[in-house]
Amino acid sequence: MIVELISTGSELLLGDTINTNAAWLAREFNRLGYSVTHQTTIGDNSQRMCDSFITAAGRADIVVSTGGLGPTQGDITRDSLAIAVGSELVKNEMARCEVEEFFKKRKREVPPASEREMMALPDSTILHNSCGVAPGIAYYDEATETTFILLPGPPAEMKAVYTETVVPYLQQHFGNQGVVLSERYAVYGYRELVLENMFMDLVKSQSNPTIAFLIKNGYIELRITAHGESKTAAELLLAPWKKYIEERIPTDRRRSLTDNIEETVAKALLVRQGTVATAESCTAGLVGKRLTNLPGSSAYFMGGILSYSNDVKARLLEVPEEMLVEYGAVSEQVAKAMAEGTRRSVGTTYGISTTGIAGPGGGTAEKPVGLVWFGVSGPNGTRAFRNDFIGNRESIRQSAAEYALHCLLVYMQEERK
Template sequence: MRIATLSIGDELISGEVVDTNAGRIATLLLEQGLRVRRHVTVGDDEAAIIDALNDLAPKCDALIVTGGLGPTVDDVTALAAAHATGRELLVNEEAGKHVRAFLAARGRFAGEPPSDKQAMIPAHSSLIPNPNGTACGFRLSHHGCLVFFLPGVPAEMDAMVRETVLPVLVEQVEERRYVLCSFLNVFGLSEPETDTLLHGVTDLCPGLQMSVCVTFPWVRVTLRAEAETEGAARACLAEGTALVGQRLGEYVFSEGEVSLDEAVAALFRQQGLTLALAESCTGGLIAKRITDVGGSSAYFLEGVVTYSNAAKERLLGVPSALLMEKGAVSAEVAAAMASGVRSAANSDLGLAVTGIAGPEGGTPDKPVGTVYISLAGPGGCRTERFLFGGGRGEIRTLTAWTALDWLWRHLGDKAKP
């Protein structure tokens, strides 16, 4: 089945809002063995919408349109659909009742009824219910193409695709293919390095596809197995996933939608260990990442941001002589910070970072991007120097990710038999 998507909105083509609907629709369709072949974005312009409908419909079996069904003057999608298909734009009584009931239930109007604009759809269209918003969608045929018009609000669109659009499309498919996906999340390898290590993986079985995508600062490997039966697709995917895991080894920190933060949290909960943090160049970013995960109070005792030398001395017990001799950005000071925060918090582990995030402060010996990370535990203290590239934000992000990766690897090693 040839399927396309059309996103409508001035905010999309101006870059003010990122179009997440197109990706979400593609994902929902792929789960049912259906693929989006083309995607187009236009603004809230009637002529542009009509051109897009007339261009896409003759080339597609189905077209999913999102956006421009709201109550404001710039919402012209329904009008454009009517003009493109030679239909009248009429008030749909069922849609009008839905708008009034939805708003009344939320106390959105009293006395003065809402405008009928969102209840106006092209004649001879089928209504698509909207359980999460005011604007119902509608469905019609244009040049032999089944066209679905949906609101642009992601939560509304998502429910309407799952509950109405997908069942209609699946029913149209005579020979359904099964497509299953798996995702492996990688940190510590570049995109080219990951791709090189995975050369030949897709030769395992027919219908296996792989993509390697950077989502800074980590890399996601996506595997898709397509087959005539669900069992065949599942077997192919399992074989491919196992081989990717074998090739990438310790660089895979999780599968699916599990973040590095969540992977670290799971290991802390399993092992019953505690953590304290001392951050300088990251300014509390690591602590935020850790506490973004619910239940972190069970293992995260405290964190301090010690930007100044005085704070490092007062809160962590770093000797002033050491700071004067080696400098705040040094292996020795990082180790003292990690040991100091561990001692102050009486935690199992103490993690510290200190560095130069820029854009100023670098020297020939310690250029911008120089970072020291130190992890103190019962067995001693491990400290390493890194030189990260990029701007201030990228350096801070890479520091936080590397520190969390250290925790993940340390805890993972302890869990091994």
């Protein structure tokens, strides 16, 4: 079945609030086998909201809106839907009980304005809101054969209503829609077009499963998605495509996105009872931050040195000054020396380093903006890795921090060979 999501609120259009609701709902509906084909964002304007409901009803089986169910004059989602379907709002007994119960538990009188939250279209189903005042509303419009589901805007309330009430409603009225299952991989060291060409046969033949390439900081996300009647059926569809990915992309260029990279690195270090220290130049602490994102990271992360200047590289990491002069700070040789220096200084199993040109200035023909060298030092010696990132200063730095952790993983994986 086709779903359209409508997000309401001028704050979304102004950029004051990030629309996390749409992303969350899209994932949840797709997980249940529904196809989210359109997303619309509109401000607090009754005519535009009404037009959006009418347009959505012409192309979707289920229209889900978030926001505009509160007690203020600006909360106009109910009113706009009533106009769109040619109906009117009436006080709903179940909605009245929901609102009154909320204030009763808090030993407060119901404010007169909250009577707006008791209104609904005739024959609506009221969706319990365990986290807030305004209940959600489900309404089936016979004229358009469309089900409208109105959810509150605050994310915690929206998620509670969806999880506790909407999902059972969907199962009761629409039954099993099958299962949508995705396998996601982080692929390192390839440009998007190169990766697409490697899988052009799948790109051209895709139907079910489908394949997509998404640019992320430091890697390309390769995602294959299948829709089956059950989880087992979807897994059977994905199996040959997973094999293609494993055959075409070397192990040291990919990892499953089942876990994030911080979790994967942490597991690898803990299994080895290993410790790590950082030496960061262009990333200025971002690698250390990533390594300490998880609780308990003190078991493996010992510390780091922010060696932004050549002077600090020489004094604290003992990078030879003649090396800095001959090869420059952004070089294979210096990256290795930095990794060795921090490992030696902090006394850890592994040392990792970053040195590069984040821009926007400072690049040359030989060393362009985006060039970053990485060093990893450990029991099996020292290795250097290179990558050339594109983007602005922030995206280059974030990409470099991601890639540094990937380099550490590759080094540890090769220890077993």
